[in-house]
Amino acid sequence: MASSKARFLLAATTTLCFLQLLQCVRCSEFEVGERAGWVVPRENETEVYNQWASKKRFKISDTIIFKYKKDSVMKVNKQDYNECNSTRPDFFSNSGNTAVTLDRSGFFYFISGATGHCEKGQRMIVWVIAQEAP
DSSP: OHHHHHHHHHHHHHHHHHHHHHHHHTOOEEETTTTTOSOOOOTTOTTHHHHHHHTSOEETTOEEEEEOSSOOEEEEOHHHHHHTOOSSOSEEEOSSEEEEEOOSSEEEEEEOOSTTTGGGTOEEEEEEEOOOOO
16 A cells, blocks of 8 residues: 555656656746847937737746846836936846746836836836746
8 A cells, every 4th residue: 555655646746857857848048138238228219128029928937137337126016117217127137147937927117126227118018928838
């Protein structure tokens, strides 16, 4: 009896690990701004990050990478995004190389925490689609 329970637990654990691995195999990494990185956009390109994000298909467990110098990235709520309010971020990093894993479906809002940068267009909305059924 104990042996059949042990086999069942081993099989269940192995299956769960395989499914987790399979999900990560389908994950993608995206570098925000690609070669330019996370910088203040040119005056006439204030929607450059939203245009970039709208051309991508983000899924749960994908990672977006922000590369920047003397700047920061914040994950904020929709209201703070619209107002460029950097006083209460859900997440903050100024490491110069920030990876954010998209852990749920829905919208994610990012802004620069450097003074005046968000107002100049250094902000982005990412939409993550729900997982497709296997």
